[in-house]
Structures are given as structure tokens and as C-alpha cells.
Amino acid sequence: MPALRAVILDLDDTLFDDGACTRAGLAAVAAGHGISHWAPEELFARHAQHIRDIDPLLFRGEVSAHGARVLRFTRQLTDLGAPQPDGEAATLTYRAAYRGAWTLLDGAPDFLRELRARGLRTAILTNYVREVQREKLSHFGLDQWVDAVLCIEDVPAPKPDPRAYQAACAALAVPPPEAVMVGDSWTNDVEGARAAGLRAIWLHRGGQRAPDPQVPQSDTLAGVLPLLD
Template sequence: MRLKKDYRYILFDLDRTLWDFDSNARNNIFSLLDKHKVQVSDKSEFFKTYDEINHKLWSQYERGEIKKEDLRWLRFHNAFLHYGIDDRSFATDFGEEYLEEMPNQNILMPHAKEVLKELSERGVKMALISNGFKEVQYRKLRNSGIDGYFSAVMISEEQGVHKPSPVIFKRALKAINGEKSSALMVGDDFANDIEGAMIFGIDQFFYNYKNIPCDGGPTYDSSDLRDLIRPD
């Protein structure tokens, strides 16, 4: 697949688009379970349980239904409950240690750095938009060695607004002096990244690495970030 036009401004999501959230989270949680000798029958099953709970709670957080502080401990407390562990204090400490260690994991999505490097060399201006926690996201960028590619970073917590609100897209594009007609949003989350970009009025690159059936009609639907740099 090749892009239909030459985009001069590209907005990127971070987690699961550039930074391999699932692999990094799994490695981090496995390490913490071992460190604290948590008795779970199967670490992979525990992670699956946690991931489902975390996804639901994140959606509530993005809708403003729960606070950040509650999300940080509830996701682990609720996961531990499935294994007969009902200890809010431990879940809180585990959650804080998880966040502290998370940015030290630095696995990127396939070809992420290669693509960012090529786009940068072509003179494309790039900004990053993330709904993650500010104290974690900046460290992820720095520790994985991709922070230097972005002229602007928009973290929802700092901006007071989450994707898919068009407000955060507008601020990101303005920060790099971009124009809508030459702008592209790249992300893996259809609701937050792709529909948000649609509402804002810029083209969208749905990084569909899980090959999810898609009826929403994004400008591009691809499982390979290298499609962003295919030659004309």
C-alpha cells in the first residue's frame, strides 16, 4: 500500500502504535509477580485478566467516570481478586511500582524507529498525541530513543482533554504549524485515533496490526507502519 499524497505533517499515537504496550506491560507484570512472589497459577492468564479489566477501566477514565488515582490501583486490585487476593494496600503499591518500572521497558512496535527516522529525514514534521499519564509517557519516549523525532508532544492529562476530542488534534497540529490538507493521523485505536481524526477533518492511517475487520472507512487501513514510507 502507498499513501495517496505527500503528507508534510503527521500526528502519531504512542501506545500500541509506536511503543509496544502489550509486550512491555506483560514483561513488567511478570517481573513484578516474580519479585513479590504472588501466587497465581498462570502468569499469562493473570495478564489476560488484568488486560481486560484495565481496558474497561481506561475507557471509564477517558469518559471522566473514574479518577486517575482510582484507575492506578483498581485495575490490579480487581485482577488480584480473581486469584483470591483482596488487599487494597498491596494492589496500590503494586500499581505504583508498575508505573515506575513501565518506562524502563523499551520494546517498540515493528519498524517504528525505522519509519520515524525516514520521515524525519524527509522533513516531515511530527507531533505525538497520547491519552496516557504524563509522568510515564515522557519517560517512555526518552528511554526508547524516539523523543527526538517529535516537534510537539500532547498528553491528554496536561491538555485537559482526551482523544477523540478534536481539540487535542487541533492543538497538536497548531504546535507544528501544520495544515489540515497535508496532515495525517496514525494510530491503532479506531475510536480515539481514527474517529477523532475524522471529526477533526484530517486523513487517517489506521495501524491495524491485529487485522480487525473495519467498516468505518479510514483513509488507510494497514498492518505495516512501513506503508508510511513506501516510495511513490
């Protein structure tokens, strides 16, 4: 097996705690509309489904990132039974609470610093828009520890399309067999990466075992480091 030269990382729920921030935003929207008959996890699951439904429109350029959010919350409020669903106002409420809850997952800065100390090239590969993802990295100072950031505007197609991982490898000037993809999504960060010729490590914090036992996995970023040796 070729020596490992590069680590490509997902961002949301890999380095950045997107789940916690999303829950904070949804709670603010529900409170602002006096909605209490949906459990938080129901709100989260329905919101995630709306993202999956709307993302193809965003990826094809049929809606802007803001337009996707407005559509998402118009649908979410309709689900919740709001009499006059105002997706624009809900988007502003959500974004303020979401951004106010920004936090990194444990060990993210130390993990990136260690990769740099080992001489490994690093990239962020994310299926979201540049404006938001680069702001997150800059806000926490993580951008100084990565060599490339590829958002949805920077790749020919989103993960799990092989071209996304190939673009990240090209940005780091390494062939796919010399790179590993690390992330929390089995489909986007493991299956897609392996199909493109990269290695993969599944970062799963829920205690679930990997569908394929040959894929190394960890429930912490610190636990990923020994898997790179």
C-alpha cells in the same frame, strides 16, 4: 486535496509496544500474589476494562496517575480474589516489570527518521500522562525525531475529542487538512481525527480489515510510508 505537511502519531501500540509491557507487568502481579487460575488474556482484558473505567477520573484530574494505578490494581486484585488487595504494592510490582519490558515496535526509529527526511513535521498525541510518555520517548531517543509531544496535560480534552487533534495541528502550525493521524485505535486515531478534519491511517497488526474501506491501513510502520505519498 492539500499537500501533506504533518504526521501526528499515537504512542502506545503504535511506536511503543505497550501490550507486551502490560502483559509482563500483569504476569508479575499475578505471580507475586500466587494467582494462577486466570489466563493471561483474561487478566489483560479485565485490566483494560479497569483502565477504561478509571481514565475519566484521571482526565478530569480527580486522581493522579499514581492514584489511578493504585485504584486499578486494587480492583484487579479484588477481581482475582486476593484476600487483602494491596493496590500500592501491586502498582510497584507492575511498574517495575512493565518498565523492565520496555520495547519499541519494529521500525519505529527508522520510520520517524524517514518522516524527518521527507520534510514532514511530526507530533506525538497520546491520552496518557506527560511524565511516563516523555520518559518512553527519551529512553529510546525518539524525542529527537519529533517536533511536538502532546500528552493528556497538554490538550483541552483527550482523543477522540476534536480539540485534541486541533491542538496537535496548532503545535505543528499546520491546518487539519494538511495533517494525517496514524495510530492503532479506530476510535481515537481514525474516527476522532477524521471528525476533526484530518486524514487518518489505521495501523492494525491483527489482520482485521478497516470498518471503512476508504481509510488506508497497514499492519507495519514501514507499510505506512507508501500511504503518505
